[in-house]
Amino acid sequence: MEIADLPIATSHRANLLAAGYSSLAALSAASPPRLARDLSIEVHEAEEILKVAVGANKSKGADGPSTSSVLKGAQNAWDMLSDEQSRRHINTGSADLNNILGGGIHCKEVTEIGGVPGVGKTQLGIQLAINVQIPVEYGGLGGKAVYIDTEGSFMVERVYQIAEGCISDILEYFPHCHDKAPAGQEKLKPESFLADIYYFRICSYTEQIAVINYLEKFLGEHKDVRIVIIDSVTFHFRQDFDDMALRTRVLSGLSLKLMKLSKAYNLAVVLLNQVTTKFTEGSFQLTLALGDSWSHSCTNRLILYWNGNERYGYLDKSPSLPVASAPYAVTIKGVRDAVNSNSKRVRVM
Amino acid sequence: MAATSASGGAGCFPRPPPSGGEHGFVLGVQEKKQDEEGQCFLDGMDLLKDATENKRFLPTGLQGVDALLGGGLRQGQLTEITGQSSSGKTQVCLCSASHVAARQLGVVMYLDTSNSFSPSRIARIVDGFPISLVREPKNVRLERVMSSIICKSVFDIFDLFEVLHQLELSLKSKVNNGGNKICLLIIDSISSILAPINGGKYPRGRSMMISVAMILKKLAYEHNLSVLVTNHMVAGNGAPKPALGESWKTVPHVRLVISRERGSKICAATVLKHTLLVFA
Known part of the structure; x- marks a missing residue:
């Protein structure tokens, strides 16, 4: 997943790239206030963008064998079964x-x-x-x-x-x-x-x-x-x-x-x-x-x-x-x- | 098209990817669009090919229901099961989830709104399968089957939007991966999420319902998901009818009503609407 693929407003995407955020890693290192200043947007908007970026990062990590991380907070039935039995x-x-x-x-x-x-x-x-x-x-x-x-x-x-x-x-x-x-x-x-x-x-x-x-x-x-x-x-x-x-x-x-x-x-x-x-x-x-x-x-x-x-x-x-x-x-x-x-x-x- | 798939369960086993497919068809319709620049439409032959290759019928594991559905839950389509309380809707969902997972057709995503996802029931269903299907010890199979069923509780419409959004992201990033792809999305039940916002003086509730429908159909089409939702019955004029009203009526490709006599074990299923089959 690249910055260009993030599901956020087009103007924000363009701003991100213009401000030098070229990869998700760079984006995930930024704090909301800093991002807000760099992009000259509101802090809550910056928080939204970071949330999306973190989500995208997570799903990228889910490519591995563990399928339960497809969705945050989801559990597979096997884990739930042992939980239920206890x-x-x-x-x-x-x-x-x-x-x-x-x-x-x-x-x-x-x-x-x-x-x-x-x-x-x-x-x-x-x-x-x-x-x-x-x-x-x-x-x-x-x-x-x-x-x-x-x-x-x-x-x-x-x-x-x-x-x-x-x-x-x-x-x-x-x-x-x-x-x-x-x-x-x-x-x-x-x-x-x-x-x-x-x-x-x-x-x-x-x-x-x-x-x-x-x-x-x-x-x-x-x-x-x-x-x-x-x-x-x-x-x-x-x-x-x-x-x-x-x-x-x-x-x-x-x-x-x-x-x-x-x-x-x-x-x-x-x-x-x-x-x-x-x-x-x-x-x-x-x-x-x-x-x-x-x-x-x-x-x-x-x-x-x-x-x-x-x-x-x-x-x-x-x-x-x-x-x-x-x-x-x-x-x-x-x-x-x-x-x-x-x-x-x-x-x- | 119905003829090719009428063979039922046999058509549902995983196929090997086509050798050197011309357009990388196995990746889905979306990829093709990007491959051939300038061509953003599909002709009928493309569609037919996509339908026979990618739109498989997933078995529910219930012979009668599969026969009624012309083979099972079709990928790319939205199937709705509706019925009175305790008529067996959740059982059909649990049964389909375990069959699809047991036949290694892909990962099953189960969105549960009424705390009725019961792992112990799934374990019992899986335990009852004949072992001949795949040669492996029962406990290994149980773990494999149950690990490929993923459950998430959803309690309001905003949760649902969030979850579907995340799902779309992870499906997109997995397109090239091929491996454990989600093939069946179950929402049990969609109506208990939509009921609190639906009707009355809130037009917004209706539009949220329609956007859920649009997202579901989009996911189904682009990622070859089979979507299975359950709906309630409400008292209509005289006979009970499916909930969510007229505007939802057009959404599912297939609508199935199930009913059960009080105190009896036998459930009966009736098709209300089907986009492939013709009823004489």
């Missing part, structure tokens, strides 16, 4: 649910969880906010949680209860760690679990948009957050929105932002959604709210439903896992396996 997942509390989800809720992905009122969406949300904090030595992620509450259904007493349940399960599972790790004991208090949940209470859709925009800054300062839960993403957008086309645009913008956050900060985003009825093929059917365009904006979708008296989770969408369903239960301790069930009962459909 990652831990967030336990849902129920082994059957973990099973159909491929180990739990995945980081770097957006998972939508929907279901009728009372089926346990919020319970699962709270459970995830607690389980993400299970220390690394006990098989968890040892991260923190952000909980964005739009409906006011985050009951702190219940959270305390679930945290206690979680701790008692850990101690039961790792009895030998009980005595020899006093340092770990410090962390295993419901109080410290509660302290590590950052809670935002949202009262209108404007606030919801604002808080998601603010999250980028917040997560930059709190790098140990591993999950963001929005309970529910639907509520305000269902109430006071008249212009449906605008709603679709705003929501798809939000979902792209959340995708970006989950990738950039290596965290899981969990969106809880309500259900609505839809008239298709002569009958009313339950589907998730917010419409068809929204349904594309998550990586995974888990639908919670009642089957008789049992609660079931149904994996409706996933790029890597088959469609499947599994029972679970909501107990005093939180989300757990359904009684009398084992992984044999997981039905792959």
Whole structure:
């Protein structure tokens, strides 16, 4: 690549050559202010030119065997595979649910969880906010949680209860760690679990948009957050929105932002959604709210439903896992396996 | 032209470069223009030759879909797959990426907008290939295949412009290199990037959409890329229809709709538009 081939304005190219910048190497050695002075242009223009030149230099270097440098920031699938395999997942509390989800809720992905009122969406949300904090030595992620509450259904007493349940399960599972790790004991208090949940209470859709925009800054300062839960993403957008086309645009913008956050900060985003009825093929059917365009904006979708008296989770969408369903239960301790069930009962459909 | 390529997958294996090609044709149309000074047009025979030599059909690996597409994803063309949520669009993309990479047709560039690029799924697809294709141990093949699939996350339209620009630069500088050339560009999904800026009172969004289309088609034509994009379905009057409206409709050379019955494993594909095939 020569100066003459750089994709910049023709006048700039001519100026560069006239000022004596005959090769990319000479150009890459220049600083923006100096270049601006030599070419008598604005500093920001000079910065642009340098950026282009650096990019061109990079792509020239990519002629070698390594193909992953074709594009800055791109990764090849082989590296991503080993990265993915080393990652831990967030336990849902129920082994059957973990099973159909491929180990739990995945980081770097957006998972939508929907279901009728009372089926346990919020319970699962709270459970995830607690389980993400299970220390690394006990098989968890040892991260923190952000909980964005739009409906006011985050009951702190219940959270305390679930945290206690979680701790008692850990101690039961790792009895030998009980005595020899006093340092770990410090962390295993419901109080410290509660302290590590950052809670935002949202009262209108404007606030919801604002808080998601603010999250980028917040997560930059709190790098140990591993999950963001929005309970529910639907509520305000269902109430006071008249212009449906605008709603679709705003929501798809939000979902792209959340995708970006989950990738950039290596965290899981969990969106809880309500259900609505839809008239298709002569009958009313339950589907998730917010419409068809929204349904594309998550990586995974888990639908919670009642089957008789049992609660079931149904994996409706996933790029890597088959469609499947599994029972679970909501107990005093939180989300757990359904009684009398084992992984044999997981039905792959 | 359709007749020459109807042989399907067999036509897709890498060919040896033509011995002492008259115009260095293997370098693409662009080079020819510069070689012969003063002549900046191509006649029909040039085009036919370019089409048969450089515009191969890349297999998706799905027999039914390949048959519908007249052989696969054609280089130099833009193919669109549209369908409801969880109808299998991403699966077609992942499957095509692994097949193209496995047959050593070139490097696959995968632009991911919804964090749905799943390396473990690709590993499973590759693992299922018959070993007879190329004689090498499975783990060696897996590493080779997966190293020639490059993924980048893109989250807004400006990112996309930036990435496409960089891609063009690196393709240009690689023209003479020949080696690991990118042959397939996948964008999954283009509509989630375009949706936030599209419609309403923002005419700028529409023009950005059209410039994305122009850049993609230019890349496809000049560098013999096959471009595969996925699109959403939105509720239309009555039946669901592909998103992005009328002005996008003219952009893809081939449009394919896929659908899946809820709870079933079988996906059905339908061709909406095809520039080569005629449907009686």
